[in-house]
Structure formats: structure tokens, C-alpha cells
Amino acid sequence: MFDLIDLKYSGNIFLGRIVMKFLVCVDGSEQSYKAIDKAATIAAGLDDCEITAIYVYHIDSLVGVGEAYFTEEMIRRVHEQSKEEGENILADAQKIFEKRNLKVDTLLKEGHVATTIIELAEEGKYDVVVLGSRGLGGFKKLLLGSVSNAIAQEVKASVFIVK
Ligand SMILES: Nc1ncnc2c1ncn2[C@@H]1O[C@H](COP(=O)(O)OP(=O)(O)O)[C@@H](O)[C@H]1O
Numbered sequence: 417m418f419d420l421i422d423l424k425y426s427g428n429i430f431l432g433r434i435v436m437k438f439l440v441c442v443d444g445s446e447q448s449y450k451a452i453d454k455a456a457t458i459a460a461g462l463d464d465c466e467i468t469a470i471y472v473y474h475i476d477s478l479v480g481v482g483e484a485y486f487t488e489e490m491i492r493r494v495h496e497q498s499k500e501e502g503e504n505i506l507a508d509a510q511k512i513f514e515k516r517n518l519k520v521d522t523l524l525k526e527g528h529v530a531t532t533i534i535e536l537a538e539e540g541k542y543d544v545v546v547l548g549s550r551g552l553g554g555f556k557k558l559l560l561g562s563v564s565n566a567i568a569q570e571v572k573a574s575v576f577i578v579k
């Protein structure tokens with residue numbers, strides 16, 4: 417049972433039951449698998465929840481400054497490959513949640529990674545954004561990566577950074 421104070425602060429209340437909305441950010445990294453696992457463990461203990469797994473791809477960062485040297489066909493291929501990679505990562509996340517009897521929606525978006533997640537967290541009225549502290553990036557000495565750092569600072573919802 418939740419008391420009135422909990423109810424007052426909960427974002428999503430549906431017919432007296434508390435529905436928590438989770439936005440789980442996945443990039444295929446070990447850390448993001450840990451984030452999936454933690455989110456699933458917490459969600460499994462709740463009355464009700466809605467889970468969305470999101471992957472954002474950003475071809476500008478792949479094509480980068482050399483864009484002038486890429487043909488349209490090459491850019492189209494990079495786009496297709498990034499999308500396919502995202503679909504695989506999301507399908508994997510979906511399997512993990514479903515194995516634990518949790519329903520999950522998947523979202524594949526194109527755009528700047530942190531900005532896209534920050535905007536979506538706001539629009540979708542998520543209660544918690546779950547992500548790994550680090551991802552696929554190389555320089556591991558910093559505690560947070562660029563995505564987790566931006567999300568921790570700018571998302572208005574609660575942010576759960578899994579180490
Ligand atoms: N493209 C992405 N789409 C969705 N979530 C992402 C993406 N990139 C990173 N994340 C999330 O952010 C976490 C931290 O990654 P990031 O800040 O990119 O660290 P790094 O700099 O080590 O790659 C990841 O564990 C994942 O949960």
C-alpha cells in the first residue's frame with residue numbers, strides 16, 4: 417500500500433494504481449545491459465509499469481566532417497546499417513524484458529543522442545530514465561559518458577544511472 421504522500425508525488429496514477437513509466441536507454445554496451453537488468457528487477461516488483469526501450473542513432477557523427485566526400489549512396493548505406501544495428505539492439509533488450517514477463521515498447525530514433533532522449537523523456541512524461549554510466553565510448557577514466565552526463569544534468573524526470 418502507498419500512503420497519500422507517495423500518491424501525491426507519483427507522476428502516473430491510473431485508477432488508484434501507480435503506473436511507473438520507465439525509459440530505458442540502450443546502446444548495446446555491457447553497461448546498458450546492466451541498466452536493462454536493474455530496470456527489469458525494479459519493474460518486476462511494481463503493481464504496474466510501462467517500459468520503453470530506446471536506441472538513438474546519429475549518422476552525422478559517423479559521417480562527420482568528411483561528409484563532402486561521401487556519396488548519397490554511401491550515406492544511405494550508413495543510415496541503413498545504423499538502423500539495422502539499432503533494431504538488433506532493441507530486439508535483444510525486448511527479449512530480456514519479455515523473458516522476465518515484462519511488456520516493453522521499443523523506440524528507434526534518429527537524431528542527436530542526448531538531445532533526442534532528453535526531449536522524449538519530457539514529452540512522454542516518464543517517471544524514471546534508466547541508463548548505464550558508460551557506453552561504447554573509449555575513454556573509460558571518466559565516471560560518466562557524454563550521453564549519461566547530459567541526461568543526468570538536463571532530464572527533469574528522475575534519472576537512474578547504473579554503474
Ligand atoms: N545511442 C544511444 N541510444 C540510447 N541510449 C544510449 C545511446 N548511447 C548511450 N546510451 C545510454 O547512455 C549510457 C552511457 O553511454 P555514453 O554516455 O555514450 O558513454 P560512453 O561515452 O562510454 O559511450 C549507455 O550505457 C546507454 O544506457
Ligand SMILES: [Mg+2]
Binds near residue numbers: 443551553562563
Ligand atoms: Mg557512447
